[in-house]
Amino acid sequence: MTDVDTVDDGAPPDEAAPTELHGCPITTSRGQVVVHPSREQYVDVVKALADDGYTMCVDVTAVDFITHPGRPLPDGVAPERFEVVTNLLDLAAGRRIRVRVQVPESDATVPTLFDVHPGTEAMEREVYDMFGIVFSDHPDLTRILMPEDWEGHPLRKDYDQGVIPVQFKGTGSR
Amino acid sequence: MTDMIAQTSEAGQELKPRSEVTARELFREIGSVLRMSEAEAAMLGDLPEDPDEDQTMILNMGPQHPSTHGVLRLMLELQGETVLRCKPIIGYLHTGMEKTGESLTYLQGGTNVTRMDYLSPFLNELVFSMAVEQLLGIDGDIPPRATWIRVLMCELNRMASHLLFLATNGMDLGAVSMMIYGWREREEVLRFFQKVTGLRMNHNYIRPGGVSADLPPGWRDDVLRLLDLIPPRLQEYDTLMTGQPIWRERLQGVGMITPTEAVALAATGPVLRSTGVDWDIRRGMPYLTYPELEFDVIVGSYGDAFDRYAIRLNEVRESMRIVRQCLDRMPQGDYRIQDKKVTPPPRARIDESMEALIHHFKLFTEGFKVPEGEVYVAVESPRGELGCYLVSDGTAKPYRMHIRAPSFVNIQALPHMMRGGLVADAVAVISSVDPVLGDVDR
Numbered sequence: 365m366t367d368v369d370t371v372d373d374g375a376p377p378d379e380a381a382p383t384e385l386h387g388c389p390i391t392t393s394r395g396q397v398v399v400h401p402s403r404e405q406y407v408d409v410v411k412a413l414a415d416d417g418y419t420m421c422v423d424v425t426a427v428d429f430i431t432h433p434g435r436p437l438p439d440g441v442a443p444e445r446f447e448v449v450t451n452l453l454d455l456a457a458g459r460r461i462r463v464r465v466q467v468p469e470s471d472a473t474v475p476t477l478f479d480v481h482p483g484t485e486a487m488e489r490e491v492y493d494m495f496g497i498v499f500s501d502h503p504d505l506t507r508i509l510m511p512e513d514w515e516g517h518p519l520r521k522d523y524d525q526g527v528i529p530v531q532f533k534g535t536g537s538r
Numbered sequence: 539m540t541d542m543i544a545q546t547s548e549a550g551q552e553l554k555p556r557s558e559v560t561a562r563e564l565f566r567e568i569g570s571v572l573r574m575s576e577a578e579a580a581m582l583g584d585l586p587e588d589p590d591e592d593q594t595m596i597l598n599m600g601p602q603h604p605s606t607h608g609v610l611r612l613m614l615e616l617q618g619e620t621v622l623r624c625k626p627i628i629g630y631l632h633t634g635m636e637k638t639g640e641s642l643t644y645l646q647g648g649t650n651v652t653r654m655d656y657l658s659p660f661l662n663e664l665v666f667s668m669a670v671e672q673l674l675g676i677d678g679d680i681p682p683r684a685t686w687i688r689v690l691m692c693e694l695n696r697m698a699s700h701l702l703f704l705a706t707n708g709m710d711l712g713a714v715s716m717m718i719y720g721w722r723e724r725e726e727v728l729r730f731f732q733k734v735t736g737l738r739m740n741h742n743y744i745r746p747g748g749v750s751a752d753l754p755p756g757w758r759d760d761v762l763r764l765l766d767l768i769p770p771r772l773q774e775y776d777t778l779m780t781g782q783p784i785w786r787e788r789l790q791g792v793g794m795i796t797p798t799e800a801v802a803l804a805a806t807g808p809v810l811r812s813t814g815v816d817w818d819i820r821r822g823m824p825y826l827t828y829p830e831l832e833f834d835v836i837v838g839s840y841g842d843a844f845d846r847y848a849i850r851l852n853e854v855r856e857s858m859r860i861v862r863q864c865l866d867r868m869p870q871g872d873y874r875i876q877d878k879k880v881t882p883p884p885r886a887r888i889d890e891s892m893e894a895l896i897h898h899f900k901l902f903t904e905g906f907k908v909p910e911g912e913v914y915v916a917v918e919s920p921r922g923e924l925g926c927y928l929v930s931d932g933t934a935k936p937y938r939m940h941i942r943a944p945s946f947v948n949i950q951a952l953p954h955m956m957r958g959g960l961v962a963d964a965v966a967v968i969s970s971v972d973p974v975l976g977d978v979d980r
Binding site: 393423425428481483494511 | 628629632634636637638641672673675801802803804805806815817822823910911912913914916923925927929931937938940942946947949950979980
């Protein structure tokens with residue numbers, strides 16, 4: 365009896381994973397596929413992925429990497445301070461893909477996905493509110509969670525976490 | 539005709555055929571965005587109005603309105619009783635839990651996330667724990683008993699959450715006795731939670747590596763009692779509401795949404811399923827032991843408030859089916875992973891072993907280190923897709939923890955559902971989306 369796995373049929377046993385998708389480098393993170401487009405490619409890639417079946421944009425968020433610059437990224441993608449992370453879902457095939465875009469601090473602007481996925485409206489507003497990343501052409505880019513006149517963007521790493529002293533019952537002199 | 543338009547240069551003003559209208563224009567037109575700041579709206583209120591010129595008014599509903607399920611505020615543009623546009627204004631419950639999560643260790647993180655969606659605390663803990671486990675690479679090593687306990691608790695939690703929805707939905711629509719019944723049945727489920735975890739809500743029971751404690755003796759009888767108690771009560775609800783003409787009048791055809799709109803707006807859970815899209819993460823991208831379980835995904839057909847009510851009512855029944863299977867198949871064994879890195883030593887070992895004491899102390903003060911990486915995990919919460927995006931920089935605290943809250947995203951669908959409806963129906967629509975404001979604002 366021959367072991368099927370050891371038979372050499374000419375093809376590589378494990379087909380090399382593709383390294384590019386729609387012209388952008390892809391990586392995997394804990395088994396999940398991640399695409400790394402540039403800001404210019406971002407909307408086109410999401411559009412192309414929507415045509416591939418990723419019809420729902422479930423989540424848009426961001427990460428501030430100011431204190432953790434040395435994260436692994438594929439060749440040709442330069443790390444920047446911010447990263448906008450978009451999670452797409454294919455309802456028919458039951459698969460997900462993640463899009464990570466590098467956004468520099470000096471020009472924290474990303475084109476909006478509103479034209480492709482109108483459901484990103486609130487999520488992009490949240491990212492703007494929390495990180496100060498501007499989504500150009502967004503129809504209503506205002507603060508969503510913080511008060512309108514709030515200063516600063518709380519989820520940035522250089523925005524300090526406040527502490528309110530709590531007076532517990534029975535402390536102090538009595 | 540076309541010449542005339544060209545001559546009078548009114549081509550731009552003509553209404554384009556539907557097929558040529560871009561999605562952006564359409565969504566703007568049907569009121570997804572009410573582009574008026576609060577300051578502008580206030581100024582508008584001060585201006586003397588010409589009654590013939592402007593027949594619309596801006597009305598603020600909430601944030602203290604009883605039917606807004608907490609502190610949701612809706613800015614409604616009304617013409618008489620008809621809602622023209624609506625803008626949900628949120629943030630009144632924002633406490634920066636994602637920021638807080640960055641300063642808590644992975645072991646403490648559960649206490650933080652469990653308070654987000656306070657009606658489904660187990661699901662919040664589950665999604666966070668699963669994300670941590672995937673980062674650690676131990677997601678395949680969770681003992682079977684822990685996994686089955688997770689399924690059991692999550693399904694009981696889904697029942698409790700839906701029972702509360704039935705209660706508040708009844709209250710919002712004037713079926714006040716339903717409110718009492720729903721709370722009563724939910725309390726029975728919470729009593730079981732209290733027996734297992736020590737708390738009615740905010741349990742911190744599901745932790746990275748398993749669950750915090752084994753099921754108490756006699757749990758099987760308690761669950762069986764629940765399974766005997768609830769079906770006749772659901773039957774009562776059917777008599778009280780489902781078949782009742784007033785109830786149907788109030789809900790049928792109210793707050794309609796199409797499958798295309800629901801997918802475009804990333805609405806998930808019962809809101810998406812009410813339109814006929816059979817998407818349930820438990821079935822579509824199964825996790826835990828859901829591939830082995832037998833249950834139906836309840837799907838509606840009209841996308842109205844009645845479908846969303848009926849879906850939740852029947853999901854309670856499906857959850858009971860799953861719970862029954864959990865009872866039959868609950869294996870013996872460990873309830874948490876025997877990985878010294880993640881799991882604290884048992885209490886008895888601390889008394890006799892110095893190493894165990896040190897280990898215990900270090901685990902609860904410093905926490906465990908999680909390898910660098912990022913991961914997105916999603917589970918089906920009673921409200922839809924609950925996701926956790928976790929970034930680790932190799933330390934004992936998350937570098938970034940983002941929760942994709944189903945209520946936050948589903949609330950975007952409100953303007954679409956309300957457009958053209960009556961103010962009285964607005965209450966039914968909010969209720970049918972079942973937002974939890976702790977989840978919306980985080």
